[in-house]
Amino acid sequence: MTDQAPAPAINADRLWSRHMEMARIGPVEETGNCRLALTPEDVEARNLFARWCREAGMELTSDRAANMFARREGRDPARAAVAAGSHLDTQPHGGRFDGVSGVLTALEVIETLKDAGIETDAPLMVVNWTNEEGVRFGPGILGSAWFAGRIDDATLDDIRATDGARFAEEAAASGWRGTATPADLPMEAFFELHIEQGPMLEQAGADIGVVDAVQGLCWLDVAVTGMDAHAGTTPLPARRDALLAAAAMLVGINDMGRASGEDARVSVGRLKTATEGPSTVVGASEFVIDIRHPDQAMIAHLQEECRRVCAEVARRYGCGVEVSQRFAIPPTAFDGGCVAAVEAAAQALQLPYRRMASGALHDAANVAAHAPTSMIFVPCRDGISHNVAEYASREHLAAGANVLLRAMLAKAG
Template sequence: MDLASIGATPKGGVKRLALTDLDKQGRDKVVSWAKEAGLSITVDQIGNIFMRREGTNPDLPPVMTGSHIDTQPTGGKFDGNYGVLAGLEVIRTLNEQGIQTEAPIEVTVWTNEEGSRFVPVMMGSGVFCGAFTLEHAYSMKDVDGRNVCDELDRIGYLGAEVCGERAIGSYFEAHIEQGPVLEDADRVIGVVPAVLGLSWYDCVVTGVESHAGPTPMPLRKDALQAATVVMQEVVAIANRYEPSGRGTVGFVQVFPNSRNVIPGEVRFSIDLRNETSPLLDKMHEELLACISSVQADRGVKVSLERVSNYPPCPFDADCVNAVRIATERLGYSHMDVVSGAGHDAIYAARVAPAAMIFVPCKDGISHNEIEDARADHLAAGCNVLLHAMLERAKIAK
């Protein structure tokens, strides 16, 4: 709640966009808490913050946890922020209990996870793992023409450490689920074995606009009616590939969008997701088959462009098992939940063994000012995080 007061909105949410003055205030607050807990602070060239508690064996790479503190324009208190503060709570608990670990423990704040002000999303972790270059990230501009490099410098978080040179022994990320599955199943902890892969498409259906009255039904080339066939198939494909299939049409433009004109062109988005590349490939092939059929049957032209394609991210089996064992040892109800949303853990998993811990959020709502979570659920997730990290970092003898 203290962190959420920085950028608080009238509806109870948070607006703290990446690399703004409010982001600086949030970063400064988290860093001050880390220093109070005795952590050393390092900032890398993309502004990622690493807060370190030393272990007894300096040769071991750190066990890391973290997330982000930037938000959507109408964001909530918990998305990302919970993962960072849960990591700090792990540190405070170790301090209070006088527990020393063999491996160092680090809590990380990744830069610009949300991608609301600057693209791409998950920028800090993406640069760290080499998904895109530092130069590319630096050059990205917001709507006012300000670039990432200058804004990092302006708020005092343009660090010197070379991105990606920091070793990671393993990585855990605690997060609200951002969906309704855990709440619906009345489970406290989601053990996350993987993150769904994603394919985004732009689809354009071109027919012939003509008068709605004089044109008989059999002689029409109605772009909208043809488009709705494809849209329905998107949902049908996802239903055929349960439980992790997802199919969404979220953006539609109709031309000329007039009451008594048969639509001549429809542009819309398609979002397909699944947990393995072969399943996602099958969904793609079925989408192409539907489009081919619609063109033949309806006398329209359909163009499809894949504009984004992220492969599924299976997490490390040992790290996932550490989460599951900790959950069972603590006696929390749990279930496996494949993440449908992207997280910094996806990129961390490219350079180190990784896993995630989910806790429920009220009504499954996130990226929304009314986003909420129960205190006992948040505490449970933090307890699981503590025990999973200790299993990897080892308690010093």
């Protein structure tokens, strides 16, 4: 495609009606979905997606992880594909857009090019990654992690579902376990459109998020030790209360995080006490700190600050504390060329946009190890996601799909 020929506009009605048709599979309440990876609901969604791809003239292949790849041939079949996609599995009480929008906008790009009679030099590919949500099989972003070489074959095959089923058998039973390897599927670029799952775009009045990074993450296990004591007989100054110390640590960590710039995230979502007696001063407690930031140096800094706060508070309350790192995922900086293609598309379409890092992990963070990659965010109402009330408007989805179309055309030629 040359600069003289304007890119066609995607069909917003078709894109929306396909979202609604997909949402009929595994419905929850009025507006939600439950399609856990490789369950009959997920398989039904996969088969519907495959039918749409075939009707659009594409051929499907799949790999060991049951990732699905729909290919539209280019004028130069020797070139690596320009790809886009996301995931069709959902949370148990999830919405109609998380993941689905990334797959269906990529398909809509193909449909639009077909309607307009436009061929590209590079082949195009639409991808559905397996088990992004990590609900039935842990960890999440599993299919893309295997594809990127972060999990080996044996580990993948042996992963057990929450219901005991083995990944290899479930993938085969779905009909989508294939033999394609990542080496068979070279990509010149990969784009993932996703709903933002946060409130920043809506607050900024932006239609598009130009995502240039996925923030990194680090979990710290914290164990606080004090001494069990009688709630009636032990004077307050004589106590070594491990729950009170943990509470003060939580407050201290939060204060520290708030003072560390707007990109810092420190959270505690799980707190356990060794004793649960209402009349016992707690002798031991444990919690997990979840630290996130787009900058690796800041993750290290936040980790040190958490350790400092915990040690200081423990001393003040006469308790001991041990802090250890459970695991860490470094931040992913997306490919500058892909980010620029998305930004140029938003500018050409005169859409208000914002450059940002992704707060959540996505398949794109794995695919970035395989191919030049970036993401496009569209707003979702009130930032609500992983919730049946999740909502992205027809207009925002269409705007995102038009950006995706232009970014893919810029790469595919």
